[in-house]
Amino acid sequence: MDRDVNEIDEFMEDLANLTDVSDYLSSSDSEGRKEERRIKKSRLIPFYKTRKDILTYFCEEKLMRTFRFDRVSIEYITALLEHLFPKRKTKAKRNLRPLDMVLIALQFYATGTFQTVVGNVLRYSQSSVSRSISWVSLALSLISHKHICFPANLNNLKIQFAEIARIPGIIGCIDGTHIRLQRPTVHEKAYVNRKNYHSISVQGICDANHKFLSVCATKPGSCHDSSIFKCSTIGKKFKAGDFGTSIMLGDSGYANTPFLIIPYNEPTEAYKTRFNAAHKTTRCVIDRAFGILKKRFNVLHSEIRMPPVKRLGTITVACCVLHNIAIDLNMPLDDEWGTDNTDFEDENETTECEPRPERADAQRDSFLRRLGNEKRQLIAYNIFRRH
Known part of the structure; x- marks a missing residue:
């Protein structure tokens, strides 16, 4: 009888040790996964940070050369238009900010380059660039009667x-x-x-x-x-x-x-x-x-490559509105x-x-x-x- 009791005690002790090992391994695996997620997340931070603070990556001279307006003027234009932009969320539940859309459109107007080039510079997809140009152009045309x-x-x-x-x-x-x-x-x-x-x-x-x-x-x-x-x-x-x-x-x-x-x-x-x-x-x-x-x-x-044709008229009017704003704000040429x-x-x-x-x-x-x-x-x- 005593022998049976001793065997049971040994079995329970071994079982407890196995449980401790299993808990330790599970804990280590969980910590490893957390560390892996932390590393992946840290790699994403710079990408999103450049989107949020993109103006800080341009000096005033480069701002003028890239967007044709200085920092204060860009913020002024954004304030004029932001209430006219549609509210649209991506699958990742992130909005294209009004400032981002204005910057995309301004660079397109200023350079006349292909949309993919604009997207590469500002790190946006071609569809986001096209959508931003359309929205900003339409918004500017809607306020054209004021300017x-x-x-x-x-x-x-x-x-x-x-x-x-x-x-x-x-x-x-x-x-x-x-x-x-x-x-x-x-x-x-x-x-x-x-x-x-x-x-x-x-x-x-x-x-x-x-x-x-x-x-x-x-x-x-x-x-x-x-x-x-x-x-x-x-x-x-x-x-x-x-x-x-x-x-x-x-x-x-x-x-x-x-x-x-x-x-x-x-x-x-x-x-x-x-x-x-x-x-x-x-x-x-x-x-x-x-x-x-x-x-x-x-x-x-240059040649505008954005069908349909009616969008060209909207883009032209948008540029004329910005032209008048630039004169009012004494933007250099x-x-x-x-x-x-x-x-x-x-x-x-x-x-x-x-x-x-x-x-x-x-x-x-x-x-x-x-x-x-x-x-x-x-x-x-x-x-x-x-x-």
């Missing part, structure tokens, strides 16, 4: 333009430019311009400080500038007399009207020649405005950013014919041309008859 508009008081515009070359009553200069795009799959021929490449035709009106007052970026490249102006909202407002006796200056691609004055064609009188010189000096502000726009945002200077094509190869100095209007419209247009010729003659004779 691209005529001021309530037009007198300041007239004073600033008159200081250039003495022509009175000017509130803006109008012109068009082409934004190159990939060959579209729908209505392809409509987007072929007179220089035989695919584009959208962008109409812009600017003030004496190169800020855009109106932008229309919805027409294909084959559309004539004067036709775009007629169909545009701003063109209809001028025709309806919403701007009173105020005038704009345009090149010979437009019709001469009481509200849009173009230069004389081969003038013989001295005062008309002087008027043409003053007209050219004043009107070139719109050429410079487009030059600055394309220099600051190189995406508009670096000569190293690109070539400044201020004359754009005389894009509107063309003999291309405007589509023939209907009979009633033709009579109305003829009447407007006669009034425009009389107004131009009055300005030229009264202002430039004497030196």
Whole structure:
């Protein structure tokens, strides 16, 4: 009996020892797994940290070169747009922050590089880059009416333009430019311009400080500038007399009207020649405005590869909004950013014919041309008859 008791005691002691060993091994295995997870997590920290604090990795000079805005301006733009971004969570329950989306879009506008390159630099996937560009472009276009508009008081515009070359009553200069795009799959021929490449035709009106007052970026490249102006909202407002006796200056691609004055064609009188010189000096502000726009945002200077075509208009308007913001915030323009094509190869100095209007419209247009010729003659004779 005593022997049986002793054997039982020995068995229980051995069992206790085995339990202690098992607990020890389990504890060691658990600690090992925790250590392995800790190491993996530590390797991920730098990646997420660079996303959260990405601005700290750029000096001011590199910020300007990469995004075209300084730190304060980028935060200002983000504050303007963040309430317009949709709320979207990824599977990992992490949002694309508004600041991140703005940085992605700004670099795309500034460089015009492929989206994968932008994503590699900022460490985002191509889909995140594409989504960010779309959201930021749309948000900027939604606030464009606040940043691209005529001021309530037009007198300041007239004073600033008159200081250039003495022509009175000017509130803006109008012109068009082409934004190159990939060959579209729908209505392809409509987007072929007179220089035989695919584009959208962008109409812009600017003030004496190169800020855009109106932008229309919805027409294909084959559309004539004067036709775009007629169909545009701003063109209809001028025709309806919403701007009173105020005038704009345009090149010979437009019709001469009481509200849009173009230069004389081969003038013989001295005062008309002087008027043409003053007209050219004043009107070139719109050429410079487009030059600055394309220099600051190189995406508009190169071929945009983002279907569908309608997104190009949104991107163009977005860049124009940022252009005006940059002027308001006194952002510098670096000569190293690109070539400044201020004359754009005389894009509107063309003999291309405007589509023939209907009979009633033709009579109305003829009447407007006669009034425009009389107004131009009055300005030229009264202002430039004497030196």
